[in-house]
Structure formats: C-alpha cells, structure tokens
Amino acid sequence: MMELSRKHLSISKSLTLAISAKAKEMKADGLDVIGFGVGEPDFPTPSFIIAAAKEALDSGKTRYTAAAGIKELREAVCRKLKSDHGLDYRQEEIIISNGAKHSLYNAFQAILNPGDQVIIQSPYWVSYPELVKMGGGKPVFVEASEQNDLKMKMADLEKAITASTKAILINSPSNPNGSVYNRAELERIAELAVEHDLYLVSDEVYEKLVYDGLEHISLASLGKEVQDRTILVNGVSKTFAMTGWRIGYAAGPEAVISVMSNLQSHATSNPNSIAQYASVAALTHPASDETVAKMVEQFAKRRDYMVEQLNLMAGLSCLKPGGAFYVMLNIQDLLAKKYQGQRIDGSIDFANLLLKAEKVAVVPGIAFGADHLIRLSYATSMDNIEKGLKRIESFVKEIV
Numbered sequence: 001m002m003e004l005s006r007k008h009l010s011i012s013k014s015l016t017l018a019i020s021a022k023a024k025e026m027k028a029d030g031l032d033v034i035g036f037g038v039g040e041p042d043f044p045t046p047s048f049i050i051a052a053a054k055e056a057l058d059s060g061k062t063r064y065t066a067a068a069g070i071k072e073l074r075e076a077v078c079r080k081l082k083s084d085h086g087l088d089y090r091q092e093e094i095i096i097s098n099g100a101k102h103s104l105y106n107a108f109q110a111i112l113n114p115g116d117q118v119i120i121q122s123p124y125w126v127s128y129p130e131l132v133k134m135g136g137g138k139p140v141f142v143e144a145s146e147q148n149d150l151k152m153k154m155a156d157l158e159k160a161i162t163a164s165t166k167a168i169l170i171n172s173p174s175n176p177n178g179s180v181y182n183r184a185e186l187e188r189i190a191e192l193a194v195e196h197d198l199y200l201v202s203d204e205v206y207e208k209l210v211y212d213g214l215e216h217i218s219l220a221s222l223g224k225e226v227q228d229r230t231i232l233v234n235g236v237s238k239t240f241a242m243t244g245w246r247i248g249y250a251a252g253p254e255a256v257i258s259v260m261s262n263l264q265s266h267a268t269s270n271p272n273s274i275a276q277y278a279s280v281a282a283l284t285h286p287a288s289d290e291t292v293a294k295m296v297e298q299f300a301k302r303r304d305y306m307v308e309q310l311n312l313m314a315g316l317s318c319l320k321p322g323g324a325f326y327v328m329l330n331i332q333d334l335l336a337k338k339y340q341g342q343r344i345d346g347s348i349d350f351a352n353l354l355l356k357a358e359k360v361a362v363v364p365g366i367a368f369g370a371d372h373l374i375r376l377s378y379a380t381s382m383d384n385i386e387k388g389l390k391r392i393e394s395f396v397k398e399i400v
C-alpha cells in the first residue's frame, strides 16, 4: 500500500452520521429502532419551499451558478442578517456553500496556517476538531461544565489564549449541550478577540431554536470592530428542516469570503442550483416565521418532557438546555457497573449495549469529548420519545 496523506489519516469519521446510518440500516432491516442519534429535524420541509424547488426545476434553473451562490440567495441572506441582527453586509461578503459544515470547512481552510490554534468549547460538536485539523490548525479545548451552566468560564477562555491562537469558535446555541451565551458573555468573548487580534467563527445554525424566552445574539452584531473579525456561519438545515438540501452560508470580511469562494470554485463549484432557489423561499417567504415558530413550539414540548422523564430515572441526570435540540445525559453514576454481566466502562459501552438490548440509538459523549455523557436528540416525534424513554428506563433498571 502506498503512503496515504499523513494530515488526513488522523481525521476520524463523523460518529453522529455513522450512528444515524446504522440506525437507518437497522430500520431498513425491519427492526423497530428508536433514533435519538442524529440531529436532524423530523418535520417535512415546508411546502412553500418544496414549491419553490419545483418552480426552479420547471423554469430550467438547472445550470451552474456563480461559485459563491446565486445573487438572489446572497441578497436574501443580506436582508435576513439585517432584519434579524441589524447587520449590514454586501453580497461580496457572503458565500453560499454545500451546508454550514462546508462553510466551516472553507472558513478554516481560509484563515489557518500550520500550528495555528483554534479555541473550542468542550463538549464540542464532533466535526469541529476535525475541521480545524483539516485546515492545518490545532484545536484547543476549554471546558463548559455542568457547574458553569454548560458554558465556558470567561477566565478559562482567557487563559487558553496563547501567541498561536488564531480564532475562537463559538456555537450558541450549542450542539451538543444546548447552552446559550448571554449578551455579557458574548461581549467579553468579543473583547478578548479584539484585544488579542483573533478571528471569531460564530456557528449560528441553531439560532432560531431557543426556548424559555432566551435570546440568541449574533456575535457580529456587537460592534463594527467585532463584525470585522467575525465569520458568521448559518444555514437552512436546522431552521427549515432542510438537512438533505445541503445549503449553508457564511458572512464575513470580503478578504476571507473571497478566499473561501476561490477554494469552493475549485473543490465543488456552486452548491446545487435547485436547492439555492428553494433556500431563497425559506429565507423570504411570508409564511416562514410562523412555520418555524410552530416547529420550535414542538421542540420545546419534547425537551420539557424528555428532561423531566430522564431526571426521574435512577442513575441518570441532565440539565435543561436553553437551545438546539439535544439533551446531554449524565451517566457517571452508571459507569463501572454492569448490564446483564457486561461492564459499562464508558459512553461507547453504554450506547452499544442500549442499541443492542433495547434498539435505541444515542450518540456516546466521547464523540464530543465527554465520556461520562450521552447525547439524545429530541428532533423526533413525541411518540418516539415516549417509547424510547421507556426503553431507556428498562435498560438502566438492569444496570447493577
């Protein structure tokens, strides 16, 4: 075997996607699997978005577009950023990519040089460290503990900054733990970025999924000096139940967006033309806000139920997340115990045994850098949640 890329051999596969694939495969084999694994809204894509895609097909919007995306969608993104956050962006400061994940990939490729450090909150979304490594950088983790409301302590963040730090990555609301940073915390983060001359990469894909009256604040809206160093990433996957359409976007300084766009023009050309037209409808249709609000209402009900039920189960506990659609379940008290004679040494053992015994798919916390946690997504029907939680209850009762 000839040698493979040393840089990329260290990149692991996405465990969230692998677990989702496994659960789907088991379902296809006729098994009654409940999937709490992947973070993917279960709602259908709203009909006015589907209609826009059909219209795009019928009117022949089937050609290459500009690599950075169609003008209509970039304009729609500019208008959205203005109306939601009061932010002014020009079209040249926007890129449309194949999902927010692809925008993040492009962003790290564009700003990192070998050895540059990127500060990431831990537990972290599974792809962040790998995206940074693929860009030649080094992820540096700052703990977001249950004791600190699932957020980083600002003093810890400050301590993590070194001469090699290039960027701070903020994901609020967060995947996996649902934490939402408040204005004062974001102002402190922004202050540190300005003081140390750092980029801020702000992944805002869960911005609309906030509960209990919490407010999502876009980092870039904290002032011109902050906006000038922020790469804001968002997309339509989570807000509009459009995970399969693969449309995300980034807004940032023209110099950064231009490098991202050049890379994209060689790597993937433009994102799918039909999906881009559908995304214009997602961002501009008059029914959008109401449709999203209805989904958020459902997510909030599911979250309340899930958190309440899990906290009733002996050996398990979880905090109530303020946003996104995940619960991080603490299994610390069950570690080193046994399920039907098989020892549970960490989150992978717990997840594997649960899938085998009760056919419930969850993501082991180790994927997010926390082996005493399990991630459950409540982006699934209330029926599934009720059924799945009963199975988890039967499972943990057997752990001694």
Ligand code: PMP
Binding pocket: 039, 098, 099, 100, 101, 102, 125, 171, 174, 175, 203, 205, 234, 235, 236, 237, 243, 246, 247, 248
């Ligand atoms: N960021 C976070 C925090 C996510 O959870 C996801 C989910 N896949 C993404 C980015 C990427 O979303 P997409 O590529 O589907 O737009």
Ligand code: GLU
Binding pocket: 014, 016, 017, 037, 038, 039, 040, 101, 125, 126, 127, 175
């Ligand atoms: N972000 C979602 C998750 O964490 C989707 C899968 C992925 O892209 O990782 O489950």
